[in-house]
Amino acid sequence: MSDARSTILTAIRATLRPDRAAADPAAIAAAAAGLLLRVPPLRPDRVRGAAAEAFLARVASPAVGASAERIVSLAGLPDAVRRYLAAHDLAASIALQPHPELCALDWSGIATHPRIDLDEPVAVGLALGGIAETGSLVFHSGPTAPTLFAFLPLHHIVAVAAERIWPWLEDYAAALATLPVPRNVNLVTGPSGTTDIEGTLVRGAHGPGHLHVVLVDPAYHPPASDAA
Amino acid sequence: MTQPAFAARVDRALADPDLKRAIERTTGTARSKRAAAVAAWPDFAAARELGRDIKDHVTANLDHYLLTFERNATAAGAIVHWARTAQEACDIVVGICKAAGAASVTRAKSMLGEEIGLPHALADAGIERVETDLAEHIIQLAGDPPSHIVWPALHKTREQVAALFRAHHHDPGALATVAAMVASARRELRRRFMAADVGISGANFLIADTGAVCTVTNEGNAELTTTPPRVHIVTAGIEKLVPSTAHAMSLLRLLVRSATGAEVTQYTTFHCGPRRPGDADGPTAFHIVLVDNGRSRMLAEGLAEMLRCLRCGACLNHCVVFRQIGGHAYGGTYPGPMGAVLTPVLDGLAGTQDLPHACTLNGQCQEVCPVAIPLPTLLRGWRERSWREGLEPGVVRGSLFAWRFLVLRPALYRPATALALRVMRLFARRGWIARMPLAGGWTRHRDLPSPARQTFMAQLRQRRPSA
Ligand code: SF4
Numbered sequence: 008m009s010d011a012r013s014t015i016l017t018a019i020r021a022t023l024r025p026d027r028a029a030a031d032p033a034a035i036a037a038a039a040a041g042l043l044l045r046v047p048p049l050r051p052d053r054v055r056g057a058a059a060e061a062f063l064a065r066v067a068s069p070a071v072g073a074s075a076e077r078i079v080s081l082a083g084l085p086d087a088v089r090r091y092l093a094a095h096d097l098a099a100s101i102a103l104q105p106h107p108e109l110c111a112l113d114w115s116g117i118a119t120h121p122r123i124d125l126d127e128p129v130a131v132g133l134a135l136g137g138i139a140e141t142g143s144l145v146f147h148s149g150p151t152a153p154t155l156f157a158f159l160p161l162h163h164i165v166a167v168a169a170e171r172i173w174p175w176l177e178d179y180a181a182a183l184a185t186l187p188v189p190r191n192v193n194l195v196t197g198p199s200g201t202t203d204i205e206g207t208l209v210r211g212a213h214g215p216g217h218l219h220v221v222l223v224d225p226a227y228h229p230p231a232s233d234a235a
Numbered sequence: 236m237t238q239p240a241f242a243a244r245v246d247r248a249l250a251d252p253d254l255k256r257a258i259e260r261t262t263g264t265a266r267s268k269r270a271a272a273v274a275a276w277p278d279f280a281a282a283r284e285l286g287r288d289i290k291d292h293v294t295a296n297l298d299h300y301l302l303t304f305e306r307n308a309t310a311a312g313a314i315v316h317w318a319r320t321a322q323e324a325c326d327i328v329v330g331i332c333k334a335a336g337a338a339s340v341t342r343a344k345s346m347l348g349e350e351i352g353l354p355h356a357l358a359d360a361g362i363e364r365v366e367t368d369l370a371e372h373i374i375q376l377a378g379d380p381p382s383h384i385v386w387p388a389l390h391k392t393r394e395q396v397a398a399l400f401r402a403h404h405h406d407p408g409a410l411a412t413v414a415a416m417v418a419s420a421r422r423e424l425r426r427r428f429m430a431a432d433v434g435i436s437g438a439n440f441l442i443a444d445t446g447a448v449c450t451v452t453n454e455g456n457a458e459l460t461t462t463p464p465r466v467h468i469v470t471a472g473i474e475k476l477v478p479s480t481a482h483a484m485s486l487l488r489l490l491v492r493s494a495t496g497a498e499v500t501q502y503t504t505f506h507c508g509p510r511r512p513g514d515a516d517g518p519t520a521f522h523i524v525l526v527d528n529g530r531s532r533m534l535a536e537g538l539a540e541m542l543r544c545l546r547c548g549a550c551l552n553h554c555v556v557f558r559q560i561g562g563h564a565y566g567g568t569y570p571g572p573m574g575a576v577l578t579p580v581l582d583g584l585a586g587t588q589d590l591p592h593a594c595t596l597n598g599q600c601q602e603v604c605p606v607a608i609p610l611p612t613l614l615r616g617w618r619e620r621s622w623r624e625g626l627e628p629g630v631v632r633g634s635l636f637a638w639r640f641l642v643l644r645p646a647l648y649r650p651a652t653a654l655a656l657r658v659m660r661l662f663a664r665r666g667w668i669a670r671m672p673l674a675g676g677w678t679r680h681r682d683l684p685s686p687a688r689q690t691f692m693a694q695l696r697q698r699r700p701s702a
Contacts, residue, residue, distance in 0.1 A: 011317040011318055011527075012317040014319055015301075015525075015527045016298055018527075018532070019297050019301075019534060022531070022535040023295065023296070023297065023534070024298075030296060035296050035299055038292055039292060042285065042288060042292060042478075042482065043485075045281075045285050046285065048278070048281075049278035049282045050282075050488075051275065051278070052277070070497065125425060125426070126425065141499040143499060143503070148517060149511070149513070149514060150514060150515060152515075154458060154462045154516050158459050159459075176484035176487070177481050177484055180480040180483075181481065183445075183480055184479075184480070188311065188445045188446075188447065188505075189507065189511075190506070190507055190511050190514060191458075191462075191504060191505070191507070192504065193458065193502065193503075193504050194499075194504070195502060196500065196501050196502075196503070198501070199453065199454055199455035199501050199502070200453050201369050201417055201454045202261075202386070203369040203370035203386060203388055204388070204391075204416060205260040205392065205413065206260055206263075206386070207264075209413055212420075212421065212455060213424065213425075213428075213454045213459055214502070215455070
């Protein structure tokens with residue numbers, strides 16, 4: 008095995024560095040950083056104004072295909088979930104991501120369980136953040152964030168804080184560089200889908216068929232009618 | 236693969252009306268969605284140059300990035316393996332499966348896995364393989380190889396898929412719509428995800444500075460393949476490296492728009508090492524197999540530009556030849572323009588030399604390639620090499636020498652072409668030639684336009700009598 012390693016590296020070096028000069032990591036890092044300087048002016052014109060607004064618009068766009076709503080505080084999440092369950096005629100039983108902030112909420116009237124079933128109808132979770140450019144939710148796996156929560160349920164309802172919306176993909180990448188890298192980073196953009204049969208888009212392949220995003224935005228002033 | 240074999244495969248493909256319809260349905264949608272996505276991005280051209288430069292930067296420092304990736308992946312708990320050849324790569328994967336006592340593996344679509352022949356290697360080892368990508372599931376049921384790098388079941392019409400599911404699924408239901416077919420596959424595969432001992436995936440990017448492996452998918456099957464089993468094995472070509480997550484983002488924008496016309500896939504996942512202490516799920520062992528299989532040779536032999544390839548499939552969707560003959564006629568793992576460049580590397584030029592000829596050099600592929608690979612130039616390179624190595628058949632060599640003899644002698648060439656015109660016009664009906672001796676290769680599948688009454692030189696003389 009180590010044989011293969013040295014054969015491959017030797018072959019590559021014979022082409023790239025015929026003079027046998029060692030690679031210069033500082034020069035390579037500088038060149039790599041230089042490439043990134045070219046990114047901002049050529050990105051597609053997606054994020055104008057507040058990142059949270061752009062994020063919400065993108066999430067609910069047909070291209071992403073999720074639904075979205077906004078609440079002022081996380082305490083309002085159980086009510087949002089109740090409304091969703093009623094609107095979709097779903098039983099009042101959910102898999103609740105074992106996150107302390109979610110577990111601390113008042114779920115009365117809804118049966119919650121911390122483990123997710125193979126055919127789970129509804130799971131409720133909390134994303135680490137979101138990306139406005141693409142309307143993506145960001146999940147980092149960990150003890151309070153099992154990966155399968157984003158993949159097994161038929162309906163996935165996800166709360167995300169407005170102050171954790173990064174404008175561009177690169178802004179998330181920069182934030183990641185300051186955090187411990189988790190086992191899994193999952194950027195989730197809309198419900199699952201496939202175009203594998205004749206290029207026809209069908210929502211709900213193996214992952215969730217429905218994704219509902221609940222943006223938690225303390226600066227939001229709900230219209231009087233749904234302030235109750 | 237010999238020349239008649241390629242010609243025979245092409246004949247078979249051209250004679251299949253279902254195939255033509257299936258290809259056009261998917262590639263037509265892909266072309267229009269890509270065009271819309273590119274039109275909505277004013278700076279696409281500049282972004283494409285950046286994509287090219289990122290890949291070239293990695294290629295120029297491939298040894299450095301491979302070692303950086305290996306170091307960081309290992310620090311995250313991954314076990315990194317190296318394979319020179321397809322055989323070595325398969326042996327490593329099968330060895331890991333056996334050591335894990337695996338009876339069943341799930342697999343998320345990976346073209347590299349197809350390239351190295353992993354499905355066969357697993358079958359030979361007696362390990363059950365469950366393909367979880369919808370298209371791979373379809374072709375596994377049909378016993379077919381993939382016919383496109385993004386839509387492996389592109390050659391199947393919806394009617395054919397319905398027939399397959401009716402025959403193989405436990406609870407297929409009515410299957411009246413594509414949505415019903417997708418739902419049937421969801422029911423069928425659900426339990427298989429949890430029952431697997433090992434999950435195998437490919438990689439779209441290897442992130443050097445974190446040691447993570449990035450996959451981009453839409454169905455959710457990849458994460459259901461890589462999360463529940465005890466062991467996750469990644470097979471990846473050594474060209475998949477990028478310096479950092481931020482660099483991957485630039486390539487991601489190009490890759491997804493070029494592949495499906497979407498702006499981003501539903502799932503972009505970075506896998507970094509095995510399950511951590513306290514994690515609720517995830518594999519306990521994480522292996523990465525770095526595969527060369529001809530790539531270091533491409534670097535050495537003038538094909539470095541091909542190492543930019545993101546496997547987006549745009550060059551296939553826009554290729555006039557691919558759209559006529561489909562993927563299977565190419566006879567290799569990779570079809571279309573990128574396949575015609577890669578297959579001679581993987582299978583040897585002798586026997587695949589027809590592929591670089593199956594091209595009109597219209598340049599569409601290069602135009603749509605998100606990393607600006609000069610595919611027509613690379614194809615011409617193979618043609619020249621095939622000529623130099625004497626792989627072109629005697630008839631072709633003889634005719635070209637005869638042609639050269641004529642064109643170097645205008646006094647002979649002009650009357651010869653004037654005579655040829657007159658003979659050709661004898662076979663023309665209403666401006667088209669449907670049949671003519673020596674032209675069967677052309678006229679079997681299409682008509683030849685009748686030539687002008689006189690040669691170019693003769694017309695020129697008439698228009699400029701003084702000259
Ligand atoms: S050669 Fe270019 S267009 Fe073709 S698959 Fe590769 S990246 Fe895409």
